Amino acid sequence: MRQKRLPPGFRDEFGEEAQKKAALSHSLAKCFFERGYTKINTPLIEYKNIFDDYDLAVQQRMYEVVDSSQERLVIRPDLTLPIARFLANIQVNLPKKFYYTGDVFAMNQAHRGWANQVTQAGIELVGYASEKAELECLLIINQVNRLWLNNQLYVELSDARFAETVVDALGLTAAERTELFEALFNKNLPVYERLIEAYTENTLYSLLKIWPRLFGSIEEVQQELDAIILPMSAQRLVNGVMQMAQAVQKLSSQKVRIDFSSPAPQPYYTGLTFRGYIDGVASYIVSGGRYDKLLANFQKEPTPAVGMGFDLDVLASVADITLSQAKPSYVYIGEDAWDVVADYVLAHPTYSLVLADTLAEAREQAAVDGAILYVVTEEGVKADA
Known part of the structure; x- marks a missing residue:
């Protein structure tokens, strides 16, 4: 029989693997529902312009299709933006807490071995300006860590505004920002060190020197920062991250890391960001953050919001969960x-x-x-x- 192959980046799921993923999806949905979240489903196909302000690199990786009117459509690469589109079109009394489960699609480079289809389960807290919205997300992450990950999960905190605040203080052009960020975020230290040579006389040079090292435990990052003086605007962001990190570290067996040297998980984040990972696993299990300006792309008035999504494929691969063995x-x-x-x-x-x-x-x-x-x-x- 002639073998029919799948496209690169896709795979079939069956048996115990599929059951484990389904069990986690069901348990997370139950958790969200019991915490007062409202279920939302958005279509798999969206108009491409929904993602126009997303990120050029992501747009280039989206799967595109054309409908009968010849308008450009995409298979969604993200679940937050469709929810923002929904809220802009449908009158919903805010604040409101939503939860979802669904697949997202993006064309990744084949040699990296990343999946092009990923199942996510997540929440969006829309209309909540309080930092308690971020804490709510982190409490759920800690619950997942205790239930299924044997307390092996690290929570990594940052602020999406930190990098922009630093380059604003430096007065960099758009092209200079892009070049510096690319070297910093990709940890291309030879290029990064060459770029910062132009600022040896700048008061921020001491920060630029240590910037690639601003990741690690709370104590390690704080020790690096204690040796320099930050602009007041950047210091306020650091204080906020450190305060949240210390609060999260007090949760049951929760390990916390800080990272000011990496990009935000999504380009639309505007405040505190967080990721969850386990040592030895290449992909993040969960990521999220605050995105107070996202709805401004769809309506005149910005709306405060926080969201996060679990990668169910990664979570299922590492979760310690026992499936029911009852005899049929x-x-x-x-x-x-x-x-x-x-x-x-x-x-x-x-x-x-x-x-x-x-x-x-x-x-x-x-x-x-x-x-x-x-x-x-x-x-x-x-x-x-």
């Missing part, structure tokens, strides 16, 4: 017992008909599946010996 129950229908079996199965909704024509075949199937077999005849029901 099969029902075999004997001759002329159709009326009897209907009533019996209705009374036992978890029982399943064994799809075999003879009792011998039914016994064989039950043995293979480790199931309990019940035989239904006109005389009644009995467990098969």
Whole structure:
């Protein structure tokens, strides 16, 4: 038989792997619902202009299609922007807390081994200006860490405004910002060190020198920062991150890291950002942050908001979760017992008909599946010996 291959970056899921992912999805949805979140589903296909202000690199990786009107459509690469589009079009009383589960699609470079289809489960807290919205997200992350990750998760905190605040103080042009950020965020230290040579006489040079090292534990980052003087605007951001980090570190067995030397998880974040990862796992398990200006792309007035999403594929690959091992129950229908079996199965909704024509075949199937077999005849029901 001729083999039919999948496109690169896609894969099938089945058996225990698929069941584990489904169990985590169900548990997270239950957690969100019980915490007062409202379910929201958005279409898989959106107009491309929804993502015009997203990020050029992401736009170049989106899967595009064309509808009958020849308008450009995309398979969504993100779940937050469609929710922002929904809120701009539908009158919803805010503040409001939403939760979602869905797939996102993006064309990644094949040699990196990243998946092009990822399942996410997440929340959006829209209309909440208080930092308690960020803390709510971090509390849920800690709950996931305790339930399924054996407290091995690191929470990494930063602020999306820090890098922009520094380059604003330096007075860099747009091109200079891009060049500096590319070297810094990609940890291309030879290029980065060459670029900052132009600022040796600037009062921010001491910060530029240590900037690539501004990641690690709270104590390690604070020690680096204690040796320099930051602009007041940058210092306020650092203080806010450190205060939140110390609060989160007090949660049950939660490990916390700081990182001011990496880009925000998404380009639309405007405040505190957070990621969750486990040592030895290449991808983040969860990421999120504040994005108070996102809705301004769809409506006149900006709306405060915080959101986060769990990568269910990564979470399922590392989660310590036990699937139910209960034996299935099969029902075999004997001759002329159709009326009897209907009533019996209705009374036992978890029982399943064994799809075999003879009792011998039914016994064989039950043995293979480790199931309990019940035989239904006109005389009644009995467990098969």
